[in-house]
Amino acid sequence: xxxxxxxxxxDGVGKRYEGSQGPVQALADVSFTVGEGEFxxxxxxxxxxxxxxxxxxxxxxxxxxxxxxxxxxRVEGPSTDLGLVFQEYxxxxxxxxxxxxxxxxxxxxxxxAERERRVRDLIDLVGLDGFAxxxxxxxxxxxxxxxxxxxxxxxxxxxxxxxxxFGAVDAQTKKMLQDELLDIxxxxxxxVLFVTHDVEEAVKLxxxxxxxxxxxxxxxxxxxxxxxRPRTRSDDAFTDTYQRILxxx
Amino acid sequence: MAVDVSEDVDHATDALGGxxxxxxxRRARRGLGGIVAFLLLWTGASLTQPSYVLPSPLVVAETFxxxxxxxxxxxxxxxxxxxxxxxxxxxxxLGIGAGIALAWSPYLDDVSSPVVRVLRPVxxxxxxxxxxxxxxxxxxxxxxxxxxxAFWINFYATYGGVEGVSEDxxxxxxxxxxxxxxxxxxxxxxxxxxxxxxxxxRTGIGRCWxxxxxxxxxxxxxxxxxxxxxxxxxQVDVVITYILVLSLTYLVVDVAFRALQRRALAWR
Numbered sequence: 001x002x003x004x005x006x007x008x009x010x011d012g013v014g015k016r017y018e019g020s021q022g023p024v025q026a027l028a029d030v031s032f033t034v035g036e037g038e039f040x041x042x043x044x045x046x047x048x049x050x051x052x053x054x055x056x057x058x059x060x061x062x063x064x065x066x067x068x069x070x071x072x073x074r075v076e077g078p079s080t081d082l083g084l085v086f087q088e089y090x091x092x093x094x095x096x097x098x099x100x101x102x103x104x105x106x107x108x109x110x111x112x113a114e115r116e117r118r119v120r121d122l123i124d125l126v127g128l129d130g131f132a133x134x135x136x137x138x139x140x141x142x143x144x145x146x147x148x149x150x151x152x153x154x155x156x157x158x159x160x161x162x163x164x165x166f167g168a169v170d171a172q173t174k175k176m177l178q179d180e181l182l183d184i185x186x187x188x189x190x191x192v193l194f195v196t197h198d199v200e201e202a203v204k205l206x207x208x209x210x211x212x213x214x215x216x217x218x219x220x221x222x223x224x225x226x227x228x229r230p231r232t233r234s235d236d237a238f239t240d241t242y243q244r245i246l247x248x249x
Numbered sequence: 250m251a252v253d254v255s256e257d258v259d260h261a262t263d264a265l266g267g268x269x270x271x272x273x274x275r276r277a278r279r280g281l282g283g284i285v286a287f288l289l290l291w292t293g294a295s296l297t298q299p300s301y302v303l304p305s306p307l308v309v310a311e312t313f314x315x316x317x318x319x320x321x322x323x324x325x326x327x328x329x330x331x332x333x334x335x336x337x338x339x340x341x342x343l344g345i346g347a348g349i350a351l352a353w354s355p356y357l358d359d360v361s362s363p364v365v366r367v368l369r370p371v372x373x374x375x376x377x378x379x380x381x382x383x384x385x386x387x388x389x390x391x392x393x394x395x396x397x398x399a400f401w402i403n404f405y406a407t408y409g410g411v412e413g414v415s416e417d418x419x420x421x422x423x424x425x426x427x428x429x430x431x432x433x434x435x436x437x438x439x440x441x442x443x444x445x446x447x448x449x450x451r452t453g454i455g456r457c458w459x460x461x462x463x464x465x466x467x468x469x470x471x472x473x474x475x476x477x478x479x480x481x482x483x484q485v486d487v488v489i490t491y492i493l494v495l496s497l498t499y500l501v502v503d504v505a506f507r508a509l510q511r512r513a514l515a516w517r
Contacts, residue, residue, distance in 0.1 A: 093517070094441065094516045
């Protein structure tokens with residue numbers, strides 16, 4: 001069997017802070033891989049360093065030990081290989097929906113016609129037809145997150161990295177966005193690494209769930225979710241996996 | 250789902266638009282009432298005083314008409330504009346540029362901070378000596394004083410705006426392929442701090458008009474010079490006439506700039 005380079009390799013990543021009461025070990029020896037086209041969730045209690053890990057993988061923060069590699073290349077800083085989606089959206093408020101989605105394409109110097117076509121396709125993909133010229137101010141939370149997702153997808157990153165993306169929307173919208181994300185994932189074949197504190201969300205979405213523990217933030221175990229999609233809560237296999245992960249946290 | 254949201258947005262905008270129009274007419278009505286009341290008070294007060302202390306509104310209106318008809322107003326206004334525009338443009342441009350550079354670069358900030366703190370409290374008028382020595386008693390000298398005033402207002406407004414730009418937006422921009430300081434400033438820092446920058450410009454425009462009068466005390470022609478000359482001759486009606494010209498010009502410029510600002514900040 002040929003040895004394939006995984007899309008993401010997190011290798012012995014640790015992070016120490018100098019806190020006011022001495023050094024704090026936020027992460028210790030975190031290692032896992034994400035394969036091409038895989039959907040992996042990182043789940044854990046608050047304070048387990050999920051967001052720190054997200055920021056290190058995204059290249060927004062250096063690790064103290066270990067490293068992260070994307071397609072075998074070390075991540076040294078943010079780049080278009082990594083599409084980022086945050087809980088708070090972080091849309092550019094002075095740009096319209098189309099302007100936000102087209103931002104990355106403008107930096108790549110795509111010509112106008114090509115860019116407009118891509119933006120139109122992406123608006124369609126995330127179901128925001130008719131909102132191209134709307135400013136973020138006039139969008140609901142769920143719509144903002146769709147824009148953020150489309151904006152990240154625009155530059156065709158090798159990995160979609162999402163930090164609690166549906167943490168700030170109501171339950172109904174959350175469910176809808178989860179289904180849409182799965183559709184988009186299937187349609188685009190993207191590799192997704194998704195951070196959440198919501199175990200149910202992780203079981204619903206992921207191929208594999210990386211379960212973290214705290215003090216120090218580390219990996220407790222990795223759970224394979226071998227359930228046919230679409231998954232429903234009432235399913236026995238779903239409940240079993242859900243309970244198993246909950247017991248680990 | 251998309252349809253539902255769009256209807257909500259429409260309703261919200263309608264309600265807001267209608268409400269705003271009502272408030273606008275009420276404000277205008279009250280404002281007009283205020284002007285009438287002020288003119289009545291002024292007329293009443295002028296009856297108790299000789300006209301070289303406080304002329305009545307009618308006398309001022311007459312003088313205003315004479316000054317406009319003789320074209321003297323336009324000569325004075327034209328002269329003032331000849332140092333107001335270069336001074337305001339230069340001071341604003343340099344202030345915004347310096348504000349961005351110092352707020353963005355910790356190195357430049359550290360280097361310039363002591364000098365900035367020493368120069369900051371110097372009132373522009375204290376620099377009249379330099380204006381005369383470096384430029385002479387002319388438009389350039391007056392423009393220099395106006396520019397100094399505009400500089401600091403724009404410098405601090407821009408500095409504050411740039412300092413407040415969210416790190417997260419910069420992270421997002423980097424992850425979407427923006428590389429280097431100049432590109433980040435252009436694509437994120439400037440648009441994100443545009444509300445503060447334009448507020449600075451607007452405040453600066455007002456301050457510059459005040460400095461127009463002050464900058465003319467050492468002999469440069471313009472509205473300020475005209476006010477000072479009339480004051481020396483106890484022509485209070487002429488003084489008020491030129492104060493009105495100043496106010497009206499400022500009002501026109503301010504309304505025009507506000508319209509521009511609203512358009513540039515339509516996203517807010």
